Amino acid sequence: MRTAIAILSMALSMSLAAATLTTPKGASLPVDARGFIHRWLVLEPVPVQGRLTEPAVQEALKVAALPEGARPADGAKLTVNGVELSWHALDTLNYNLNLYHFARSLSKPTSNVLFWVETTVDSPREIPGVRLAIGSNAASRWWLNGEPVIALNDDRQSVIDDGVSKRVTLHQGRNVIRAAVINGGGATDFCARFLDENGEPIMDLVVKLQ
């Protein structure tokens, strides 16, 4: 009986599409009414230990390190720790991007994995004193224009504005956000937006995957 249920469950999971994710349409996508970024490039999951302490996350980042000079693009392939993986351009229908849906739709593992994600935010002007604000399930590391800005450890749920950077400056034009989200088990997702000095979302940003 237990075996039959497991087979049925596997069949169902393999047939499930990523209901919250779609293929991007158009060259750009504004942030939503609460400032959340909906368009991302997501790399297929890299198997790691899945432990979430500071040393374990550092180790996972070494294991899953991207090749130097890797330029994410939809459909681009690269090899990480001996495994060939592909980047996928995705729009999320929700404020958050559900990595569990993403990996499951590709029949990839969802536990003990590291997801690389990247996007490019176009700012109409230089904006000093802003903060990148993210939520992630579970641990995560975030870089803005190559600088590390947020580090979250430990098993945690994705909560809006859980991790917030120090005050940073958004350049006029292109700003690159890159993140690594490490999951131990269960659901995994993330969300991201920029906040101003008063904690209000910055609305006039546009996302372009270039």
Add this chain to the structure above:
Amino acid sequence: MTGMLRRILPCVALASASAALALDGEVVVHDPSTVIVHEGRYYTYGTGNGLPVLASDDGWTWRRAGSLMSAVPGGKPGAEVLARGGNNTWAPDIIHIGDKFFLYYAAPGTQPKAAIGLLVGSTLDPKSADYKWQDAGPVVWSDGVEDSNAIDPGVLLGPDGKLWLTYGSYFGYIRMVELDPKTGQRRYPERAPVNIAINSEASILIYRDGWYYLLVTHGSCCQGANSTYNIRMGRSRKVTGPYLDNMGIDMLEGGGKLFAASRARHVGPGHFGLLDLGQGVQKFSLHYEADLDRGGVSVLDIRPLLWRDGWPLAGDNLTSGVYGIESARTGTVLELAVQGFPVGGFRQRRGGPPGSGIVGSGPPPNGPPPEPQVGPAIADQDPAQVAATWPAAGSVRLAPAMLQAQQKWVIAPVAGAGGYPGAPFFRITIAGTERSLTATADRELTATAFTGAQEQLWRIDQLIDGSYRLSPKAVPGTSEALALSAVGSSFATLAKFDPASDRQRWILGAP
């Protein structure tokens, strides 16, 4: 009954800060007026020859500053005040309206014959060329026969712009009259005063959210640690009463909900005065009949004023100790940003919870269920056990409370660093280390070795809801007043204080 026992207390100089945190410097005073702020300086006036003045530049360290009557022509109450009352000068109260200060003081003779005199001035700064007080005569008095003893004035400017004076002691009623806010004089002298309480003294009114609160002092004064002074209160929708306590008993019939009684090293609180610092920070001034840390003399204090269920509540100034600093916004606590270790060591997630006796997985074992067992006590986490890998200086963040060493902060007063109304500046340091919370030039935070720099000195004000605001004395590169602020669930920063937000509210408790 005890008013006759009043006397001027000897002034005792105090050279060092009090370990009990009941202010610092020359704080001996009896029956202090409501502490008032003028041009950034704090003042209060007390019972005694010529009405002694206490002044402070920061509200924490106080000094004697002569007597108020020395700035009055003739150096004593005017002739009419002396005729209506007597030549004592007791228990003043003061209010600032427009460009004038009105100071009311008691001038008793042989009680209950007494008068309340008015002095009018334009500045409180004795060094100002404009510093002088004009005798404006008696405002109210008691003839020695009626059921009233016209001492202990208290003044309130109500939300409707009306000015009220309450007064009285243990020879009958606490009474009130309306005053003219332009002159400070009685507005309707032809009207009889209104009786609003009995069996008390040191009355004063405050107003909040549609309620008038009458605070009075019950018990006996002037006997050092044998004094039974305690502050009680009632409230009314109408300024003229009736003032009922929390059990519905009229203060005219002896009612009064306790506001402040003797506690710890301080005996006999009395003479409430509201010090509203704005932005949701309220404090109150008072005296203790006996400060046991100062030989049992009467001293000034300033404490946080809280509000709960529609009643004021006497808060306590923070004492040194080990605290967890929890964000009211997020429920997470401030910590040094290091990898934490579970108290008692790591434990594999296997089997049942500790004590259940359930180990491993798979089908339940045969036989009777295992007996639940407790283990030996697990000691608190000692920083020495876990701090070896910590950086000498590190960032801080917010995280779930885990009783771990990087979340335990020693909050301790810094001697000689000054303070603010009611309390000294504190340092905030990870227990067992020197890593101290420090404001940085980019308006963020770090934890570094303590040097005594202004960015490491913290003002900790208890807010009216009981939570705390933590503000660095100074932030490098800016003159803006900033406070510790939760930004997101896991990060702390410095930001402008918003009294309407939980971002800058912190709960200090056992870690």
